[in-house]
Amino acid sequence: MRFSLFFSFVIVFGIYSYNFSEAREPVCSKFAYEEQLLEKMIRTEIKVESMVNEVKKTEDNVIRTLSDIKRAVSDFTDMFADMKENITDEMLKRSDEIERREESFKILFEETRTNLTSDMKAKREELTQLQGKPPIAFHVHHVADLVLDKADEIVIFTKSLINEGTGYDTSTGIFTAPVGGLYQFSVHSCVPQRGHAFIGLVLEGKVIAADVNYDDVFHTCSAFGAIARVKSGEKVWVKSTSSSSSRQLYQDQYRMITFSGMLVNN
Structure with a gap:
């Protein structure tokens, strides 16, 4: 127009x-x-x-x-739309990745917190149980039969000075662990002049410490011991590791043959 x-x-x-x-x-x-x-x-x-x-x-x-x-x-x-779409897609991808990592961190944190809570609860219960129980310890002496003429003869200590937890039996000479844990044991033995003693500390039939004692001039004494992890119900005792009529122990008012043990940590 x-x-x-x-x-x-x-x-x-x-x-x-x-x-x-x-x-x-x-x-x-x-x-x-x-x-x-x-x-x-x-x-x-x-x-x-x-x-x-x-x-x-x-x-x-x-x-x-x-x-x-x-x-x-x-x-x-069109170019701006493509750029906007690409930027939006990248932002969505990054957002999804951040959310995944955040979720993984939450799961890991929750697992760690749960484990720590469980461990602390178990430790509290263990401490409560220990506090409610008497300590495990024994110290015995006086051997009725000093002659070690039998193979693997158990050395029986008949008198107890301490027997907390009643783990040691003076009739059999065997200590039975009331609870499992780390125990320390020691043996003090004496022999007469020109006498011999071959004795060992036994855990469930296995010798875990041993000693040989002899002196040509005097009555003499020696000591040995061991630290061992003992399970609840396992047995510990002292025995002769070499038997003969010349193998014998000695005790008097100046010399004591003793066997002791105590729970260090469970």
């Missing part, structure tokens, strides 16, 4: 210009007048056509420029 108004304006302007020029030019004849009018109209039409072509070119350029701008804006919009 704008083009049509412009074209009408050009036609009117051309006719007005023609009439103005016609009024100023002398008219020689009717034929000359029509010829001049036709010539002017042709020139005007040519100018109008040229102007129309220029306007069309300008309009095409404007339309092409607008299309380029629109295409550029569309490309930028």
